Amino acid sequence: MSGPHFLHLVDEPHRERRDAARNREALLRAAQQLVDVCGVDGVTMDAVATAAGVGKGTVFRRFESREGLMAALLNHSETEWQAAVMSGPPPLGPGAGPWERLMAFGRSRLDTTLLHADLIREAGRAGTRSYAAYSFAAMHVRLLLSELGVTGDLPLLATALMAPLEAPVLDQQVRIEGLDVDRVYAGWIDLARRVVRSPS
Amino acid sequence: MSGPHFLHLVDEPHRERRDAARNREALLRAAQQLVDVCGVDGVTMDAVATAAGVGKGTVFRRFESREGLMAALLNHSETEWQAAVMSGPPPLGPGAGPWERLMAFGRSRLDTTLLHADLIREAGRAGTRSYAAYSFAAMHVRLLLSELGVTGDLPLLATALMAPLEAPVLDQQVRIEGLDVDRVYAGWIDLARRVVRSPS
DNA sequence: CGACCAAACGGACCACGGTCCGGTTCTTAT
DNA sequence: ATAAGAACCGGACCGTGGTCCGTTTGGTCG
Numbered sequence: 320m321s322g323p324h325f326l327h328l329v330d331e332p333h334r335e336r337r338d339a340a341r342n343r344e345a346l347l348r349a350a351q352q353l354v355d356v357c358g359v360d361g362v363t364m365d366a367v368a369t370a371a372g373v374g375k376g377t378v379f380r381r382f383e384s385r386e387g388l389m390a391a392l393l394n395h396s397e398t399e400w401q402a403a404v405m406s407g408p409p410p411l412g413p414g415a416g417p418w419e420r421l422m423a424f425g426r427s428r429l430d431t432t433l434l435h436a437d438l439i440r441e442a443g444r445a446g447t448r449s450y451a452a453y454s455f456a457a458m459h460v461r462l463l464l465s466e467l468g469v470t471g472d473l474p475l476l477a478t479a480l481m482a483p484l485e486a487p488v489l490d491q492q493v494r495i496e497g498l499d500v501d502r503v504y505a506g507w508i509d510l511a512r513r514v515v516r517s518p519s
Numbered sequence: 520m521s522g523p524h525f526l527h528l529v530d531e532p533h534r535e536r537r538d539a540a541r542n543r544e545a546l547l548r549a550a551q552q553l554v555d556v557c558g559v560d561g562v563t564m565d566a567v568a569t570a571a572g573v574g575k576g577t578v579f580r581r582f583e584s585r586e587g588l589m590a591a592l593l594n595h596s597e598t599e600w601q602a603a604v605m606s607g608p609p610p611l612g613p614g615a616g617p618w619e620r621l622m623a624f625g626r627s628r629l630d631t632t633l634l635h636a637d638l639i640r641e642a643g644r645a646g647t648r649s650y651a652a653y654s655f656a657a658m659h660v661r662l663l664l665s666e667l668g669v670t671g672d673l674p675l676l677a678t679a680l681m682a683p684l685e686a687p688v689l690d691q692q693v694r695i696e697g698l699d700v701d702r703v704y705a706g707w708i709d710l711a712r713r714v715v716r717s718p719s
Numbered sequence: 720c721g722a723c724c725a726a727a728c729g730g731a732c733c734a735c736g737g738t739c740c741g742g743t744t745c746t747t748a749t
Numbered sequence: 750a751t752a753a754g755a756a757c758c759g760g761a762c763c764g765t766g767g768t769c770c771g772t773t774t775g776g777t778c779g
Contacts, residue, residue: 450691
């Protein structure tokens with residue numbers, strides 16, 4: 320019964336074997352490079368496996384599916400973005416007023432979503448980000464709305480503010496209808512103003 | 520040079536041959552039946568072709584791709600919905616006030632989007648409806664907002680109202696977070712109120 | 720150090736979406 | 750009626766996502 324390794328069993332969630340970790344890294348690097356060189360369509364599971372020097376099965380064990388691989392790629396920039404929100408410079412990070420932070424949030428989301436539009440689309444979930452990523456952003460918006468004194472169903476209002484910034488909608492407006500990005504952003508500011516300044 | 524058939528070239532957009540029309544119908548029927556029986560995953564191009572008694576190539580010539588086939592299936596209910604908006608009974612159709620019509624629009628969109636969620640997802644465009652369908656709905660909302668005396672960038676405000684009703688967002692809220700549909704609808708009403716009643 | 724086993728590996732294999740081209744069928748004009 | 754030609758049809762074929770299972774590797778314990 321003695322020995323510290325019993326504690327492991329409690330909270331150790333399957334630490335990854337060294338070769339597994341190495342392969343994961345190699346695969347991510349290869350995939351990112353393929354995206355940069357050939358675009359997102361060039362990212363074939365076989366190609367990624369070959370470029371990383373592993374078998375195809377390994378790719379699927381690590382990332383579950385092609386969508387999973389794409390999501391993992393997205394995860395990098397998403398993590399950076401979360402860090403910028405939590406501890407980066409204002410107005411996106413803390414240190415500015417809630418309204419300024421909300422505006423910075425909108426602009427930042429608009430830009431990064433458009434930047435990674437194709438990756439997001441291929442990452443599945445019908446063009447939305449992963450649950451974790453969505454939750455973080457939703458929580459942030461909810462807190463900002465709360466600080467702004469907005470009353471009502473905050474989770475739903477946060478969703479209402481984030482929905483027009485989702486990839487499918489932006490794709491429609493910018494890539495298909497050809498709207499100017501600044502105009503879309505101005506429209507979002509208007510929306511935010513109406514949501515925030517409302518008596519009820 | 521003489522002869523009336525030159526007029527054809529101007530405005531005749533390739534009338535469909537009879538067998539082609541028959542096959543299209545058979546394919547749509549077969550596809551719909553497969554959806555009903557096996558769910559959307561059971562709709563394999565081979566299966567549709569076989570069920571309709573035609574070759575696989577025919578399916579692709581008629582509908583371009585699997586997404587195209589799904590879009591064609593959606594098109595049926597979409598057309599019915601458009602008819603209900605244009606000439607159906609109030610409050611969705613004409614005859615009610617703009618606010619009532621807007622509320623009916625939201626509820627109707629919410630319900631039908633959730634009803635056809637999987638079809639919409641498989642119909643591509645990253646979970647949004649086709650351009651034509653979107654345009655119609657956007658125009659409708661724009662007109663209603665205009666009648667309500669809303670000022671601002673109406674196309675963008677219409678998008679802002681429709682975005683939370685898109686399939687990916689509703690999927691997230693209802694199917695994943697487990698929110699109640701009525702609550703989502705109440706949240707949308709709140710959003711609409713804030714958008715409509717806003718001085719600027 | 721050696722044995723043991725869970726975990727990871729690899730690539731053959733399968734299903735499905737999409738393409739292609741030689742043969743067939745509808746339409747139209749004479 | 751019939752010939753010409755465009756449109757259409759079918760199914761063999763290909764690439765890619767995803768699965769499976771026999772084999773190898775890396776950590777651990779005696």
